[in-house]
Amino acid sequence: MSVAIKALETTQAAAEAIVQRAETRYEAHRQEILGSTDRIFAWLMIGQWIFAIAVALIFSPYGWQGKVKTVHMHVWVALFLGAAIISLPVALAWRRPGELLTRHAIAAGQMLCSALLVHLSGGRIETHFHVFGSLAFLAFYRDWPVLVTATVVVAAEHLVRGILWPESVYGIPNPEWWRFLEHAFWVVFCISILIPSCRRGLKDMRVMADRGAELEALSENQWRNSSVVDRAAADARGDR
């Protein structure tokens, strides 16, 4: 085998190894972001559940059946429906952090938490702000399909609840049929900015990984061009 061919093969092998390490670094960085965001949402959802129970207890703790004072249905809704909404996303966040299913379950669960809070507040328009805050938090994942899942869930939930129980979502008994589209429009407006931001975040991570690979390649070149004595000294120091 000629020296030139051997040198080419060595270069290709070194390049392959450097590219693989860059890919590993990129994936590790991405998994770290996905896993840590899952954990943030697990705690956030538990916090929201406690908050929903508190809202029910503070604003409508009791109802009356004739002269009998009973615990208001809202308290049970907050307790049991809230637990049902958060149980799967929180379990997945703890048991399967970083997985695709986990973040989509969290996106859907977070939108249902918004729906619960809107219902408990009697359809107050101010409580709808929870949806937009949640979308911003979901953008932490830097994974734009998660935002699409959230949008579909919140639009569907508004449509169904708007037909079956409009006071629960809009606070009025006879809203226009297309009111859910108006709400969905503002959600789409919000994610139309968040999606490019997520893509930009991923691109920046890729650039960082590539920069690391280029610097590693430069180091490899300098090592190859160094003298035998220098190489031995570099190896002894663990520079390479």
Next chain:
Amino acid sequence: MTADTNVEVRKGYDRVVVPESAGGTRSLTRQQFETLPLRERVSYLIEGSAQFFRDGRPISASEAMRI
């Protein structure tokens, strides 16, 4: 003695010349070079076959890779 704080510190490169597989060379802008596959860029850097330029003047690869 005062330090000249108005000196514009420019880093990196704006043009790079890389060898063609069929012989000869091709000149790329920084943007064009950065859109090449990573494996190809890394190979040029390992071989030391890419020549970097800033403002038309050749600079070393290590100078070019400074952020």
